[in-house]
Amino acid sequence: MAMELPPFNIEDFSKWKSGNAVIQETDMDDFMKTEAKDIISTAIEKASGATGINVEFACKFVKDSMDRQFGPCWHCVMGEGFSFEVTRQAKTTLYMYYAGKIAVLLFKC
Amino acid sequence: MPPKAAKGPKKGVKKGGKRKPGTIEEEDVSQNMDDDADLLNMDQNNQQGIDQEQLTNEEKDANIIKTLNSNNPLAPHNLTKYSFKDRQFKTEDSVEHLVFHFVFDGDVILKDSDEARDQEEYWENKKKGNKSLLDKMNVAIKEEFGKDPLEGNDKAQKKSLRNQFNYQERASQTFNLPLREKGIKTDPPQCSNFSLETTQWQIFDAYMGAYEEIQRQELEEQMKNKKDKKPAQQQQIQVEDPLYSASMKRALKIMERMIVQNADEEKFEDYKYYEDTTEDTESRNYGSVLPLWRFSTDRSRKKHVTSICWNPRYKDLFAVGYGSYDFLKQSTGLICAYTIKNPTYPEYQFTTESGVMCLDFHPKYPALLAVGCYDGTVMVYDIRIKGNNKPIYQSTVRTAKHTDPVWQVKWSPQDDPTKALSFCSISSDGRVTNWNLMKNKLEPEEVIKLKLVVDQEKELAENKKEAFMYGLAGGMCFDFNKYNENLFLVGTEEGKIHLCSKAYAGQYLETYEGHYLAVYAVKWNHFHPRVFISCSADWTIKMWDKNVARPIKAFDLGCAIGDIEWAPYSSTVFSAVTSAGNLYVWDLIQEKHTHMCEHPAMKKAKALHVAFNKSDPIILVGDERGGVNSFKLSKSLTKGPLVPTKEEEAGKTTQQLEEGKMDRFLNSLDKIVY
Numbered sequence: 001m002a003m004e005l006p007p008f009n010i011e012d013f014s015k016w017k018s019g020n021a022v023i024q025e026t027d028m029d030d031f032m033k034t035e036a037k038d039i040i041s042t043a044i045e046k047a048s049g050a051t052g053i054n055v056e057f058a059c060k061f062v063k064d065s066m067d068r069q070f071g072p073c074w075h076c077v078m079g080e081g082f083s084f085e086v087t088r089q090a091k092t093t094l095y096m097y098y099a100g101k102i103a104v105l106l107f108k109c
Numbered sequence: 110m111p112p113k114a115a116k117g118p119k120k121g122v123k124k125g126g127k128r129k130p131g132t133i134e135e136e137d138v139s140q141n142m143d144d145d146a147d148l149l150n151m152d153q154n155n156q157q158g159i160d161q162e163q164l165t166n167e168e169k170d171a172n173i174i175k176t177l178n179s180n181n182p183l184a185p186h187n188l189t190k191y192s193f194k195d196r197q198f199k200t201e202d203s204v205e206h207l208v209f210h211f212v213f214d215g216d217v218i219l220k221d222s223d224e225a226r227d228q229e230e231y232w233e234n235k236k237k238g239n240k241s242l243l244d245k246m247n248v249a250i251k252e253e254f255g256k257d258p259l260e261g262n263d264k265a266q267k268k269s270l271r272n273q274f275n276y277q278e279r280a281s282q283t284f285n286l287p288l289r290e291k292g293i294k295t296d297p298p299q300c301s302n303f304s305l306e307t308t309q310w311q312i313f314d315a316y317m318g319a320y321e322e323i324q325r326q327e328l329e330e331q332m333k334n335k336k337d338k339k340p341a342q343q344q345q346i347q348v349e350d351p352l353y354s355a356s357m358k359r360a361l362k363i364m365e366r367m368i369v370q371n372a373d374e375e376k377f378e379d380y381k382y383y384e385d386t387t388e389d390t391e392s393r394n395y396g397s398v399l400p401l402w403r404f405s406t407d408r409s410r411k412k413h414v415t416s417i418c419w420n421p422r423y424k425d426l427f428a429v430g431y432g433s434y435d436f437l438k439q440s441t442g443l444i445c446a447y448t449i450k451n452p453t454y455p456e457y458q459f460t461t462e463s464g465v466m467c468l469d470f471h472p473k474y475p476a477l478l479a480v481g482c483y484d485g486t487v488m489v490y491d492i493r494i495k496g497n498n499k500p501i502y503q504s505t506v507r508t509a510k511h512t513d514p515v516w517q518v519k520w521s522p523q524d525d526p527t528k529a530l531s532f533c534s535i536s537s538d539g540r541v542t543n544w545n546l547m548k549n550k551l552e553p554e555e556v557i558k559l560k561l562v563v564d565q566e567k568e569l570a571e572n573k574k575e576a577f578m579y580g581l582a583g584g585m586c587f588d589f590n591k592y593n594e595n596l597f598l599v600g601t602e603e604g605k606i607h608l609c610s611k612a613y614a615g616q617y618l619e620t621y622e623g624h625y626l627a628v629y630a631v632k633w634n635h636f637h638p639r640v641f642i643s644c645s646a647d648w649t650i651k652m653w654d655k656n657v658a659r660p661i662k663a664f665d666l667g668c669a670i671g672d673i674e675w676a677p678y679s680s681t682v683f684s685a686v687t688s689a690g691n692l693y694v695w696d697l698i699q700e701k702h703t704h705m706c707e708h709p710a711m712k713k714a715k716a717l718h719v720a721f722n723k724s725d726p727i728i729l730v731g732d733e734r735g736g737v738n739s740f741k742l743s744k745s746l747t748k749g750p751l752v753p754t755k756e757e758e759a760g761k762t763t764q765q766l767e768e769g770k771m772d773r774f775l776n777s778l779d780k781i782v783y
Contacts, residue, residue: 006324016323017316024315025305080312085304093303097315103307109300 017100025095032070036094039065040104044078053102055079062106070108077105181206366451373452376401380449380727385743396705398692398728398740402452404429405736408460409443414731416467417720422475424724425449426456428492429737432464432483434717439464439483446492447737449727457492459500467517469532479532481515487534487544487551502551504544509553513537517586522594533589533597539581541599541609557609559584559601562620586630592638600628606643608655623651623660630672636680636750636767640775644670650685654775661778664704666693671717677724679749680767681774684728686716692730694746697774706746710738 021041026033039062047058059076066074074092077084080101088107095105181204188201218225351357370377380401412431420426431443442465445455463484471477478490480500487510488500504510513536520532521543530546531554539559545552559582583602590596595611596618604624607617626646634640639655646669651660669688676682681697690713694706710716710730718731726742751766761769 006328013317013320016320020316020319022315022319079307081308083304083306085302087300088303090299090301095303095305097312100316101309101312103312105305107303 014100019099021096021098023094023096025093027091027093029091032092033094035069036062036066036106037096039069040094040096040098040106044098044102048099053099055102062104066106066108074106074108078102179206181208183208365454369451369453373402376452380741383741385745395743396694396696396745397743398694398706398708398746399743401727401739401741402449403736403738404445404447404452404455406445406455406458408458409445409735412440412443412464412735413733414717414735414737415465417718417729417731417737418468418470418478419720419722419729420446420470420475421472421723423448424722426475427720427729428457428468428470428478429731430465430468430480431735432466434733442482444468444478444480444490449739452739457495459490459492459498461486461488466514469518469520471520471530471532473523474530477520477530479518479520479534481511481518481534481536483514485511485513485515485536485538487511487515487518487532487542489532489546489551502544502546504551504553508551509542511536511538511540511542513583516584519587519589522589524594533587535584535587535599537583537585537602539583541584541587555614556611557599557614559599559607560615560617561603562605562607562617583627585628588631588633588641590633590638591635598631598633598641600624600631600643602627604628604645604647606631606653619655619658621653621658621660623653623663624649629670630674632673632675632683634680634771635675635677636764637771638768640680640771642673642675642683644673644685646670661775664695666691671715672719674719674721676721676747676749678747680771682746682749684719684721686710686719686730688715690714690716690732692716692719692728692740694728694742696746696748698770699745699748701774701777706743708740710740711736 021037023033023037028036040058043058043061043065044053046061047054055078059078062076062078063074066076070092075086080103082103084105086105086107086109088109092108093105094107095103097103184204184206186204188204189198190201191197192199218228379399383399385397385399409429409431413434414429415432415434416430418428418430420428425448426446427448428444428446431445433439442461442463444457444459444461444465446457448456461480461482463482463486465480466483467481469479471479476491476493478492480488480490482488485504487504489502490500494501511534515534515536518532518534520530523530529552531543532546533541533543533556535541541556541559543554543556545554561580561582582605584599585602586600588598590598597609597611599607599609601607604622604626606621606624606628608619608621609616610618621643624643624645624647628643628645631643632641634642640652641655642650642652644650648665648668648670650664650666650670650673652662654661666685666687667689671686671688673683673685676684679696679698681695681699683695685693685695687693690709690711692706692708692710693704695704699705711732711734714732714734716730716732718729720729722728726747728740728742729737730740731737749767750763751770752763753761753766
């Protein structure tokens with residue numbers, strides 16, 4: 001039984017990936033996860049302008065929103081390329097890609 | 110000095126407030142001498158001072174009138190403000206001229222004023238209130254005690270309030286509760302380290318994977334919607350573990366072959382590149398073989414190699430049949446298909462109930478393998494079907510299977526492609542049978558019954574009918590003629606070779622007598638239509654011409670000869686193996702009387718079978734210990750086939766040239782011998 005995928009279309013792919021999040025790793029519960037995802041997407045939407053994405057603003061926005069909603073001491077890292085080693089509290093980590101090129105690390109400690 | 114003082118201010122005002130005594134006061138100078146000595150001095154010095162206005166006496170006597178008014182000279186007189194009402198700047202007329210130099214709020218009140226009266230009234234009311242309160246208290250005391258306890262005591266009555274000087278306060282203190290501290294320590298929240306790395310590549314890959322997953326899901330949904338009938342089948346396909354998939358198997362196979370080739374590199378180099386090009390006929394190396402691999406498995410160790418057959422299409426693949434030639438020690442059979450690409454382990458394996466005696470690959474369908482067994486069964490395997498170890502065809506008692514060991518099977522040449530495939534088998538029970546592969550069974554068709562041939566004289570002497578009383582001769586081997594497909598030779602246990610034809614069933618066209626023991630193999634020459642050779646347990650190899658009843662050439666090797674085979678590349682080259690374990694190769698055009706090569710193919714084991722590769726100079730020798738040794742033939746042994754090159758040969762085919770070569774050899778033989 002052949003399961004042939006349709007031919008790869010780079011335009012469709014770019015379009016799709018610019019508006020989608022890929023969660024790489026998370027141990028949050030579902031509610032927190034959806035909240036965090038919403039916050040991140042609104043943050044990046046707000047921060048993106050003609051000159052690209054204002055990562056600092058987006059980070060600050062996410063951190064503040066999460067602090068307000070789930071208690072203080074959240075940290076947020078965004079960028080196109082970085083490596084990290086962090087200590088995080090259990091059930092508070094979210095590591096995902098957004099908008100096709102941004103990696104977002106969100107955790108509490 | 111009042112007049113002067115009066116004068117002074119006048120002047121002071123006039124002169125802009127100058128306080129210095131001027132010349133006007135000259136007459137008083139002497140009086141003020143002691144006080145103002147310095148000033149005087151100064152004045153005297155500055156009698157004609159710069160600031161001093163000189164006045165005449167008339168001027169000094171003149172009256173100047175100055176009036177004081179309530180205007181503040183320091184107040185601004187042209188104050189201008191913006192008037193929002195008229196929307197323009199306007200000069201303000203009313204300027205505040207009042208100036209407070211000193212202000213002090215007093216608390217003295219006039220006795221006649223209203224304020225004083227109010228105050229008086231307030232104090233009076235307060236006094237009255239206190240008096241009435243005290244009276245009420247006294248009334249209450251009287252009610253309680255009957256009479257005022259202080260009645261009569263004016264002094265006490267007068268002052269019932271506490272004594273300022275004889276008064277003491279009493280207080281007591283309760284214990285203070287001791288302070289306690291209470292604390293609770295909670296477990297710190299669970300933490301763990303988390304580290305990763307992000308690059309654009311990783312992000313891209315992650316997106317790519319997710320995208321493909323989504324597309325696949327969409328596709329699956331589409332398929333499901335299309336075919337609601339077969340959802341279970343789809344799931345089954347998904348379940349397949351990649352570890353056990355066909356592609357993984359293939360990859361592993363290639364990997365194994367590569368490892369084997371790397372580990373055994375020297376032999377593979379020899380196989381591919383070694384060429385013994387010795388042309389010196391005196392040299393010891395002239396006509397030699399180079400040993401390569403030994404093909405063997407654990408399961409075949411105690412079995413005899415009963416046949417070897419190269420695959421006609423895949424020149425690296427060959428099948429080996431394992432059984433036993435020992436009548437008393439029969440065991441199960443085994444078929445192994447090896448490939449040179451992996452000499453360590455067989456590519457295909459099949460086991461049979463009875464020992465395998467012979468096998469043959471179909472020339473056109475390389476997966477079909479005909480097999481004959483010791484118990485008389487003939488089978489057909491499709492070697493592609495590995496799993497179930499079962500033949501696709503098998504002869505049974507119902508289909509008239511052989512009752513004795515099948516010594517040779519051979520696919521019949523398929524002259525009509527619409528006809529079913531068929532193969533021939535020969536057995537000790539004296540029958541040669543052609544088996545047709547029908548849809549689901551083997552259809553036997555008797556070709557010939559091997560009647561015993563008794564001496565002609567004997568036959569004449571006795572009753573002719575008695576001849577039928579004899580049993581049948583045990584067939585050992587047969588071979589179809591390549592140039593006349595009806596003709597075939599049969600070798601028997603009695604040592605006779607019969608020439609038969611499919612067209613005349615039940616008759617021998619010719620009987621060749623010359624061997625005294627069982628004929629193990631008989632082979633037509635590949636190029637010459639008349640010549641064939643045979644080998645026998647009586648230690649001889651004999652060469653025959655179809656038209657001559659006696660052998661035209663014989664070779665005695667001093668021990669039983671297991672097998673012979675013509676080389677596929679030359680009409681004059683053939684090979685034989687003996688029970689001493691030697692491999693012999695002849696090239697009759699080079700060496701007429703003796704072999705070109707003698708090589709100990711194995712130590713202390715009978716060599717049983719030999720097979721030339723169809724295209725490479727490789728020869729296989731099977732032994733009685735379940736192994737197959739491979740050898741590379743040197744250049745001197747592989748001369749041929751002849752290709753028409755010279756002009757005189759133009760128009761002739763290779764076959765004709767090779768036939769001519771054989772004829773040249775035949776002509777050189779001594780005709781009287783036969």
